[in-house]
Amino acid sequence: MFSRGVASGLALLASYAVALTPLALAQFETRSGFPVGKDVAPWSLTVGDFNQDGDLDLAVVTHLRGVGSIDILLGNGDGTFRRGISYGVDVTFSAAAASLRGNGILDLVVGGANDDVYVLLGNGDGTFQAPVPYPASAESLMVVLGDFTGHGKIDVLDLEATSTQGVVCNCVEVLPGNGDGTFGAPIATAVPYDIDGFAMAAGDFSDDGRLDVAVAGGFGSADQVDILLGNGNGTFSDNGYYEVSAEPGSVASGPFTANRKDLDLAVANTLGSSLSVLLGNGDGTFQQSVYYDTAFPTCVVAQDFDGDGKLDLATSNSGVPPQYPPGVSVFNGNGDGTFQPSTFYPAGEQLNYLATGDFNGDGKPDLVLVDLDGEVVITLLNTGVVSFSPTTPMNFKKQPVGTTSASQTVTLTNTGTTELKIQSMKASAAFATTSSCGTRVAPGAHCTISATFSPKAKGANQGTITIIDNASSKPQVIELLGTGT
Numbered sequence: 001m002f003s004r005g006v007a008s009g010l011a012l013l014a015s016y017a018v019a020l021t022p023l024a025l026a027q028f029e030t031r032s033g034f035p036v037g038k039d040v041a042p043w044s045l046t047v048g049d050f051n052q053d054g055d056l057d058l059a060v061v062t063h064l065r066g067v068g069s070i071d072i073l074l075g076n077g078d079g080t081f082r083r084g085i086s087y088g089v090d091v092t093f094s095a096a097a098a099s100l101r102g103n104g105i106l107d108l109v110v111g112g113a114n115d116d117v118y119v120l121l122g123n124g125d126g127t128f129q130a131p132v133p134y135p136a137s138a139e140s141l142m143v144v145l146g147d148f149t150g151h152g153k154i155d156v157l158d159l160e161a162t163s164t165q166g167v168v169c170n171c172v173e174v175l176p177g178n179g180d181g182t183f184g185a186p187i188a189t190a191v192p193y194d195i196d197g198f199a200m201a202a203g204d205f206s207d208d209g210r211l212d213v214a215v216a217g218g219f220g221s222a223d224q225v226d227i228l229l230g231n232g233n234g235t236f237s238d239n240g241y242y243e244v245s246a247e248p249g250s251v252a253s254g255p256f257t258a259n260r261k262d263l264d265l266a267v268a269n270t271l272g273s274s275l276s277v278l279l280g281n282g283d284g285t286f287q288q289s290v291y292y293d294t295a296f297p298t299c300v301v302a303q304d305f306d307g308d309g310k311l312d313l314a315t316s317n318s319g320v321p322p323q324y325p326p327g328v329s330v331f332n333g334n335g336d337g338t339f340q341p342s343t344f345y346p347a348g349e350q351l352n353y354l355a356t357g358d359f360n361g362d363g364k365p366d367l368v369l370v371d372l373d374g375e376v377v378i379t380l381l382n383t384g385v386v387s388f389s390p391t392t393p394m395n396f397k398k399q400p401v402g403t404t405s406a407s408q409t410v411t412l413t414n415t416g417t418t419e420l421k422i423q424s425m426k427a428s429a430a431f432a433t434t435s436s437c438g439t440r441v442a443p444g445a446h447c448t449i450s451a452t453f454s455p456k457a458k459g460a461n462q463g464t465i466t467i468i469d470n471a472s473s474k475p476q477v478i479e480l481l482g483t484g485t
Contacts, residue, residue: 027305027306027330027343027382027383027384027387027415028328028330028345028366028367028380028381028382028383028391029380029381029383029388029391029476029477029478030345030347030378030379030380030391030392030393030479031078031079031080031359031360031366031379031380031381031477031479032079032080032081032378032379032479033348033371033374033376033377033378033379034073034080034081034376034377034378034379035375035376036060036062036071036375036376036377037062037064037071037375038375039064039375040062040063040064040071040375041062041063041064041372041375042060042061042062042071042352042370042371042372042375042376042377043061043062043063043093043352043353043370043372044060044061044093044094044095044352044353044370045058045059045060045061045095045353045355045368045370045377046058046059046095046096046097046108046355047097047355047356047357047368048097048106049075049106050072050074050084050097050106050122050126050128051074051124051125051126052104052105052124052125054077054361055074055075055076055077055359055361056075056357056358056359057072057073057074057075057081057084057126058072058073058075058081058368058377059071059072059073059095059097059108060072060073060370060377061091061093061094061095061110062086063091067088068088068089068090068091068092068113069086069087069088069089069091070086070087070089070091070095070108070110070120070128070131071083071084071086071087072084072085072086072087072126072127072128073377074126075359077359077360077361078359078360078474078477079359079360079366079379079381079477080379081377081379084126084127085126085127085128087120087128087130087131089110089112089118089120089131090112090113090114090116090118091110091111091112091113091118092111092112092113092139092140092141093111093140093141093142094110094111094140094141094142094143095108095109095110095111095143096108096109096143096144096145097109097145098145098154099154100119100121100154100177100179100180100181101121101179101180101181102179105122105123105124106122107119107120107121107122107128107181108120108122108128109143109145109156110131110143111139111140111141111142111143111158112133112136112139112140113139113140114139115135115136115137115138115139116133116134116135116136116140117133117134117136117140117143117156117158117175117183118131118132118133118134119131119132119134119181119182119183120132121181132182134156134175134182134183135185135186136158136160136173136175136186137160137169137171137173137186137188138160138161138168138169138171139160139161140158140159140160141159141160141161141197141198141199142158142159142199142200143156143157143158143159144156144157144159144200144201144202144213145157146202146211147211148174148202148211148230148234149174149176149187149232149233149234150210150232150233151176151177153176153177153178153179154177154179155174155175155176155177155183155234156174156175156177156183157172157173157174157200157202157213158172158173158174158175158186159172159191159197159199159200159215160172160173161196161197169188170190170191170196170197171188171189171190171191171197172188172189172191172197172200172213172215172228172236173186173187173188173189174186174187174189174234174235175187176234187233187234187235189228189235189236191215191217191226191228192226192228192238192241193224193226193238193241194219194222195215195217195218195219195222195224195226195241196217196218196219197215197216197217197226198216198217198218198247198248198249199215199216199217199248199249199250199251200213200214200215200216200251201213201214201251201252201253201265202214202253203253203263204263205227205229205253205263205280205284205286206229206239206282206283206284207261207262207282207283210229210230210231210232211230212227212228212229212230212236212239212284213227213228213230213236214226214227214228214251214253214265215228215251216244216248216249216250216251216267217248218246218247218248223243223244223245223246223247223248223269223272224241224242224243224244224248225241225242225244225248225251225265225267225276225278226238226240226241227239227240227241227242227284227285227286229284239284239285240285242278242286242288242289243288243289244267244269244272244276244289245269245271245272245273245274245276245289245291246269246270246271246272247269247270247271247272248267248268248269248270248272248276249268249269249270249297249298249299250267250268250297250298250299250300250315251265251266251267251268251300252265252266252300252301252302252313253265253266253302254266254302254311255311256277256279256302256311256333256337256339257279257335257336257337258309258310258311258335258336259335260282261282262279262280262281262282263280264277264278264279264280264286264337265277265278265280265286266278266300266302266313267289267300268294268297268298268299268300268315269297270296270297270298270318271296273293273294273295273296273297274291274292274293274294274297275291275292275293275294275297275300275313275315275331276289276290276291277289277290277291277292277313277337277338277339278290279337290338292331292339292341292342293341293342294315294317294329294331294342295317295319295320295324296317296318296319296320296324297315297316297317297318297329298315298316298317298318298351298352298353299315299316299351299352299353299354300313300314300315301313301314301354301355301356301367303356303365304333304365305330305332305364305365305382306332307364307384308335309335310332310333310334310335311333312330312331312332312333312339313330313331313333313339314328314329314330314331314354314356314367315328315329315331315342315354316328316351316352316353316354316369316370317329317344317351318350318351318352318372319348319349319350319351325346326346326347326348326349326350326351326371327344327345327346327347327348327351328344328345328347328351328354328367328369328380329342329343329344329345330342330343330345345380345391346390346391346392347369347371347378347380347391347392348369348371348373348374348376348378349371349372349373349374350371350372350373350374351369351370351371351372352370352371352372353369353370354367354368354369354370355367355368356368359379359381360381360474361473361474362382362384362472362473362474363473364382364384364472365382366379366380366381366382367379367380367382368380381476381477383471383472383476384416384471384472385414385415385416385420385471386412386413386414386415386420386467386469386471386472386476387412387413387414387415388410388411388412388413388478389410389411389413390410393478393479393480393481394408394410394451394478394479394480394481395481395482396408396453396480396481396482396483397481397482397483398483398485399453399454399455399482399483399484399485400455400484400485401455401456401457401458401484401485402454402455402456403454403455404452404453404454405452405453405454405482406452407434407450407451407452408450408451408452409448409449409450409451410448410449410450410451410478411446411447411448411449412437412441412446412447412448412449412467413444413445413446414441414442414443414444414445414446414471415444416443416471417443418443419440419441419442419443420440420441420442420443420469420470420471421439421440421469421470422437422438422439422440422441422467422468422469423439423468423469423470424466424467424468425437425449425465425466425467425468426465426466427451427463427464427465427466427480428463428464428465428466428480429461429462429463429480430453430454430455430456430461430463430482430484431451431452431453431454431461431463431465431480431482432451432452432454433449433450433451433452433465434449434450435447435448435449435450436448436449437449449465449467449478451465451478451480453480453482455482455483455484455485456484457484458484458485459483459484460481460482460483461480461481461482461483461484462479462480462481463479463480464477464478464479464480465477465478465480
C-alpha cells in the first residue's frame with residue numbers, strides 16, 4: 001500500500017503521470033469527514049458491525065508519533081460516526097475482521113511491527129478485549145482471513161517482510177485457527193520469482209475448493225503479481241507470475257465477467273498511475289494485464305456500485321496537487337471483464353486506503369476513505385440516480401455573526417430512467433436553502449439547490465441539506481460547513 005512511503009516518488013513522477021478523466025456528474029457525494037485526532041496518521045481500516053446494532057462501524061489503524069493503535073468509530077447509520085475506544089497496539093498497516101469463534105461476534109486481527117500478529121476478541125458491544133500477540137517470522141505488511149488449512153476454521157494469512165532482528169522472510173505465513181480465537185504456530189511459504197511482496201488477495205483461483213493467494217510486488221525494474229495455489233494444508237505452490245506496472249500496492253479479486261464464476265484480479269499500480277485487470281481462466285492461470293488510467297492509485301476494491309449486477313472497481317488516488325488532485329476513481333464494469341473510463345470524485349488531501357459498505361442503510365454500497373495528511377476518515381455516500389455536482393461539501397468558511405453569506409449552489413441531476421419525486425428539502429443549523437427542483441425532476445433533467453449561512457454565534461457550524469425523495473429509502477444529504485466570526 002501507499003503507506004510504505006512513496007510520497008517523494010509521487011512528486012518526482014507527477015509530470016509523467018497520465019491525465020485524469022474530466023470531472024463528471026457524481027454518483028457519490030461526500031457525507032462527512034471524521035477527524036481521527038491531531039497529529040494522528042490514519043493508515044487503513046476495516047469495516048464491520050462491532051456493536052451489533054445493525055449499523056456498520058470502523059476499526060482504523062492509526063499511528064500517533066510512532067505509537068500504533070486501533071481506533072473504533074461507531075456508525076450512526078447515516079454515514080457519520082462517533083468515537084469509540086482506542087486500543088494501543090504495535091500495528092503496521094493492515095487489519096481484518098471476522099467472527100473467529102463462530103459466535104457471530106466480530107473480532108479483529110492486526111498485523112504487528114514487532115514480528116507478531118495481534119488478535120482483539122470482540123465483546124459484541126463495540127469494545128474489545130486486550131490485544132493478544134501471536135508470533136510470526138517478521139514484520140507484517142498485510143493480513144487476510146480465511147480457511148487456508150481446510151479444517152473449517154478461520155486462519156490468518158500474513159504477508160511479511162523483514163524481522164526486527166534483520167532476518168528477511170519475504171513470505172506468506174498461515175497461522176492456523178483453533179476456532180476459539182486462538183492460533184497455532186505459523187506455516188511459511190516464500191514469495192517466489194525474486195520480488196518483494198507488497199500486497200495480496202485471496203480466492204479460489206483454480207476452482208478446486210482451496211484458497212489461493214495473489215501477491216503483488218516488485219524488485220528493481222520488475223513489477224508483477226505472483227500466483228500461489230493453496231495445497232489445503234497452509235502451504236502454497238508457485239503457479240506463475242504476470243507483469244503489472246510500477247509499485248503495485250493493492251489487489252482486489254472478483255468475477256468481473258457477469259456470466260462466469262472464475263475469479264479475476266485488479267491491481268492498483270501507484271507509481272504506474274494505472275489499474276491492471278487480469279482475467280482468470282478458472283484453472284489458476286490468468287490472462288495478461290489490461291491497463292486503465294488512474295493517477296497514483298493507492299487501493300482498489302471491487303463492488304457493484306450501480307446495482308446493474310456487474311462488478312465495478314473503485315480506487316483511492318493519493319494525488320499530487322495541483323495537477324493531480326486526491327480523490328476516488330470509479331470504473332463501471334461492462335460485465336465482460338472490461339471497464340469504462342473512470343469517473344473521478346475529489347476528496348481529502350492524501351488518500352491512502354478505501355473500503356466499501358452500506359453506511360446509511362439504504363441498500364446501496366458506499367465508500368469510506370482514509371485521508372493520511374488530513375487526519376480524517378471520509379464517507380462518500382452512494383446517491384444512486386440522484387447525482388450532485390460538485391460532490392464535496394459546501395464550505396462557507398468565515399462569516400461575521402449576524403450577517404448572511406452569499407449563496408452557494410449545487411446542481412442535482414436525475415440520471416435515472418423514471419421521474420424523481422421530491423417530498424421535502426430542509427437545511428439545518430444556521431443554514432438556509434432554496435431550490436429550483438420543485439417536487440418532480442424528469443429523467444435526465446437537472447435543477448439547482450442553493451444555500452446561505454447566517455451564523456448566530458462565533459465558532460464552527462456544521463449542518464446538512466436533507467432531501468427526501470423516491471430514489472432512496474434514506475434521505476439524501478448535502479454537507480454544509482461554516483465558521484461564525
